[in-house]
Amino acid sequence: MFSCKFLRALFLLLAPYLLTAQAAKRDLTKLPYQQLKNLFWENEKNTPKQFPYASAYLTKAKKENNPVEKARGCFLLSLLSESNKALRYLDSAIVYTKNLNDPKFPAYAYSGKGFVYKKQFKYKEAIDNFLIAENIAKKNNLDLYYDTKFSIAVLRSEELGEVKEALNLYKECLMYYTDKKVRSSQYSFSYQTLLFGLADAYKALNINDSATYYNKLGYFESKATKSNHINALFILNEGANKIFKGNFREALDSINKALPKIIFYKDKGNTLAAYYYTAKAYEGLDNKNEAVKNFIKVDSIYNINKRITPEFISGYPYLISHYKRNGDKLNQLKYLTKYMQIDSVLQNNYKELTKKLQKEYDTPYLIQEKENLIQSLKKENIISYWGIAFLILIIIITTGFGFYQFKLKKNYHKRFEKIMQRLAESNEASNQQKEQSFEINKSKTDTIGINEELINQILKKLAEFEKTKGFLDAAITIQVLSDTFETNNKYVSKIVNVYKEKTFIQYINDLRIEYALNSLKEKSKLRKYTIQALALEFGFNNAESFSAAFYKKTGIKPTYFIKQLEAPKTQTANKQ
Numbered sequence: 001m002f003s004c005k006f007l008r009a010l011f012l013l014l015a016p017y018l019l020t021a022q023a024a025k026r027d028l029t030k031l032p033y034q035q036l037k038n039l040f041w042e043n044e045k046n047t048p049k050q051f052p053y054a055s056a057y058l059t060k061a062k063k064e065n066n067p068v069e070k071a072r073g074c075f076l077l078s079l080l081s082e083s084n085k086a087l088r089y090l091d092s093a094i095v096y097t098k099n100l101n102d103p104k105f106p107a108y109a110y111s112g113k114g115f116v117y118k119k120q121f122k123y124k125e126a127i128d129n130f131l132i133a134e135n136i137a138k139k140n141n142l143d144l145y146y147d148t149k150f151s152i153a154v155l156r157s158e159e160l161g162e163v164k165e166a167l168n169l170y171k172e173c174l175m176y177y178t179d180k181k182v183r184s185s186q187y188s189f190s191y192q193t194l195l196f197g198l199a200d201a202y203k204a205l206n207i208n209d210s211a212t213y214y215n216k217l218g219y220f221e222s223k224a225t226k227s228n229h230i231n232a233l234f235i236l237n238e239g240a241n242k243i244f245k246g247n248f249r250e251a252l253d254s255i256n257k258a259l260p261k262i263i264f265y266k267d268k269g270n271t272l273a274a275y276y277y278t279a280k281a282y283e284g285l286d287n288k289n290e291a292v293k294n295f296i297k298v299d300s301i302y303n304i305n306k307r308i309t310p311e312f313i314s315g316y317p318y319l320i321s322h323y324k325r326n327g328d329k330l331n332q333l334k335y336l337t338k339y340m341q342i343d344s345v346l347q348n349n350y351k352e353l354t355k356k357l358q359k360e361y362d363t364p365y366l367i368q369e370k371e372n373l374i375q376s377l378k379k380e381n382i383i384s385y386w387g388i389a390f391l392i393l394i395i396i397i398t399t400g401f402g403f404y405q406f407k408l409k410k411n412y413h414k415r416f417e418k419i420m421q422r423l424a425e426s427n428e429a430s431n432q433q434k435e436q437s438f439e440i441n442k443s444k445t446d447t448i449g450i451n452e453e454l455i456n457q458i459l460k461k462l463a464e465f466e467k468t469k470g471f472l473d474a475a476i477t478i479q480v481l482s483d484t485f486e487t488n489n490k491y492v493s494k495i496v497n498v499y500k501e502k503t504f505i506q507y508i509n510d511l512r513i514e515y516a517l518n519s520l521k522e523k524s525k526l527r528k529y530t531i532q533a534l535a536l537e538f539g540f541n542n543a544e545s546f547s548a549a550f551y552k553k554t555g556i557k558p559t560y561f562i563k564q565l566e567a568p569k570t571q572t573a574n575k576q
Contacts, residue, residue: 021403028052028053028056028060029056029059029063031043031056031060033057033060033061033069033072036053036054036056036060037053037076039053040053040054040057040076041458045167046082046543050076051077052368053076054073054076054077054079054080055077057072058070058073058074058076058077058203059073060073061073061371062418067097067100068097068100068102068104068105068467069098070093070096070097070104071092071093071094071097071102071106071109071484072093072105073520074089074090074092074093074096074109075089075090075093075105075108075112076087078112078116083116083119083120086112086116087113087116090109090110090112090113091109091113092112092117093105093106093112094106094109098107098537101139101505103138103140103141103144104141104144106136106138107133107136107141107144107148108133108144108531110129110130110132110133110136111129111130111133111144111147111151112123113126113129114126114130114133114148114151114155115151117129118155118159118304122352123155123159123160126155126215127152127155130148130151130152130155131152133147133148134149134152138410142176143186143190145178146172146173146190147190148172149169149172149173150190150193150194150197152164152169152171153167153169153170153173153197153251154166154197156169156412157200157201158309158311159309160202161271161272161310161490163201163204163373164205164488166197166201167198167201167202167205170194170197170198170201173194174194176196177190177191177194183221183225184226188221188225188227189227189230191221192218192221192222192225192227192230193230195214195217195218195221196218196230196233196234196237197493198214198215198217199214199215199234199237199238199241199559200212201210201238202214203240203241203244206244207540208241208245211238211241211399212238212241213236215234215237215238215241216238216242217236218230218234219231219235219238222234228261228265229262229265229267231261232257232258232261232265233258233261233262233270235254235255235257235258236254236255236258236259236262236270236274236277237272238254239251239252239253239254239258239277239281240255240273240280243277243280243281243284246284248281248282248284248285249281249285251277251281251284252278252281252282255274255277255278255281256278258274259274259278260273266306267570268301268305269307271301271303271326272298272301272302272305272308273311273312274343275294275295275298275301276294276295276298276311276312276315278290278294279291279292279293279294279295279297279298279315279316279318282294283505288322292318292319292322295315295316295318295319296319298312298315299315299316299319299335299338302342308342313339313342314341315339316335316339317333317339319331320332320335320336320339322336331429333374336534348560355471366565378394402508403470411555412556412560413564415556416556416560416561416564419517419553419554419556419561420521420525423517423518423521447492448497448498450491450494450495454487454491455495455499457487458485458487458491458492458495459484459495459499461474462495462496462500465481466511469515471508471511471512471515471539472512472515472537472538472539473539474540474541476508476539476540478492478493478504488502491502508539509549509552509553510541510553512538512540512549513538513549513550513553513554514553515538516534516537516538516546516550516558517554519537519538520534520558520561520562520565521565524565527562527566530543531543531546531559532546534546534558535547538550546558
C-alpha cells in the first residue's frame with residue numbers, strides 16, 4: 001500500500017547534502033561537489049534542470065579520477081533515467097567502487113538496481129541486488145544494512161504476498177531502532193516507514209489490534225516530527241484496518257481525513273488505495289452506487305499509472321457483476337476486458353500472485369464470458385437486418401429438432417450408463433482399500449519447490465478433508481482450508497494443482513459432484529428434492545452453480561440423472 005519506498009532510500013543517501021545554494025552561472029564543473037548536489041536537489045522533480053548538475057558532477061569526478069564521486073555522479077544520473085539506461089549508470093557506479101571499502105558505494109548502487117528491477121516487475125533480480133547491497137552494508141554501514149533489509153521486506157510483503165516472512169524482517173529492523181534517536185532527522189523517516197510496514201503487515205494478516213497499535217504509534221511519531229505525508233498514510237491505513245474490523249463508517253471518516261493530504265502530495269499509489277478502501281467501506285454498508293463510483297476511480301488511476309497490486313483488484317469482479325445485474329453489456333465487457341488484461345500482467349510479472357485471480361474469477365470463465373458478451377453485442381447491433389434470416393433459421397432448427405433430440409437422448413443415456421458403471425467400480429475399489437497411502441512423486445516435488453514432509457502432511461490433511469466431507473461447507477475457500485491446515489494457501493494451491501491436477505475450485509466442485517452422484521444413487525429420498533435444495537445439500541450456493549458443475553463433470557444435467565435413476569422403478573411398477 002505504501003508507494004514511496006524508493007524516495008526513502010534516496011532520502012537516506014543524500015539527506016546530509018540537502019542544503020541551500022546559489023545556482024551556477026559559469027562552468028558547472030568548477031563548482032564544488034557539495035554545491036552541485038545542493039543544486040540537483042533544489043530542483044527535485046524538474047528533470048531538465050537537474051540533469052546539467054548531475055552531468056557536471058560526473059564530468060568533474062572523471063576529470064579528477066575520483067572513483068567514489070564518479071559513482072555518486074552515476075547514481076544521480078540513474079535517478080533521472082528509465083529502465084535499462086538507469087541500470088547502465090548503476091553498473092558503472094559499481095565498477096568504479098567495487099574494490100573500495102566506502103560506507104555507501106557500491107552498496108547504494110546495488111540497492112538502486114533493486115528498485116529499478118522492482119519497477120520492471122523483475123522481482124528475482126530485485127531481490128538478488130538487494131541481498132548484495134545488504135551483504136556489503138553489513139560490514140561497514142548498519143543503517144544501510146537495515147534500510148536494505150526493510151526494502152526486501154516491503155517487496156516480499158506488497159509484491160510477492162509473503163506477508164509473514166516480511167513481518168519477521170520488519171521485527172528484526174525494529175530491534176535495531178530500540179537504542180536510536182528515532183525522532184532525529186537521521187532516523188525519523190526510516191523509523192516511521194518501518195512502523196507503517198509493521199501496521200500494514202498486521203492488517204494484511206487480519207491481526208487488527210496489532211495493526212491499530214502500530215498505526216497509532218506511527219501517527220504520533222509522524223505528528224511529532226511534522227511528517228505530514230506519512231502521518232496521512234497512517235490515518236489511511238487505520239481506516240483500511242477498520243474495514244476489516246467491520247467498522248465501516250469509522251473507516252470512511254479516517255479515509256476522508258487522509259485523502260486530501262495524500263492528493264496534495266501527488267501520491268498516486270496511495271490515492272488509488274484510498275479510493276479502493278472507500279469503495280470497500282461502502283460495499284460493507286451495502287451502498288452499491290458509492291462502491292461502484294469509487295471502484296471506477298481506482299480503475300481511472302490504474303489507467304494513468306498502469307500499475308496495480310493484487311491487494312486492489314477485487315473491485316473489477318464487483319464492477320463486472322454490477323453491470324451484469326443492470327444489463328449494461330458495454331460496461332460489463334469493458335471491465336471484464338480490463339480485468340483479463342490485469343490477469344495477463346499478473347501471470348507474466350507477479351507469477352505466484354495469480355492465485356488471487358484464479359480464486360475470485362477463474363480465467364477460462366472470463367474468456368468465455370467475454371466472447372459471449374462480444375457476440376451478444378454484435379447480435380443486438382445487427383438484429384434488425386437479420387430478422388427474416390432468423391425466422392428461416394427457426395424453421396430449419398424446428399425441422400431438425402426431432403433428430404437432434406433423439407441423438408441427444410442417446411448420448412445422455414450412454415453417459416448415464418458410463419457414470420453408473422464407474423460408480424459401481426469406484427465403490428467396489430473403495431471397499432477393498434482400507435487405508436490410503438501417500439507416495440511423493442520426486443519430480444513433482446522438485447517442480448513445486450516444497451519439501452516432501454510438508455507435501456506429505458498437506459496430502460494427508462486433504463485426504464482427511466475428503467473423508468470428513470469438508471467440501472460440503474458452502475463457505476469453504478482455499479484461505480479457510482489453509483488456515484485449518486495451519487499452512488500457507490500458496491502451498492495448498494500448488495499441491496492441489498500438481499497432485500490433484502486441477503485448480504482448487506475444480507477440486508472442490510469435483511468432490512461435491514462425486515458425492516452428489518453417490519448420494520442420489522443410494523438415497524432415493526434425495527431425488528424428491530428440488531435442484532435448489534440439492535445444491536444446498538451438496539455445498540453449492542444456488543441451483544445454477546450446482547447444475548453447471550454437475551454438467552461439467554458428467555456431461556448430463558442433474559434432472560436427467562435423477563429421472564434415469566427413477567426410471568427402473570417406474571418401469572417395474574407399470575409391468576405389475
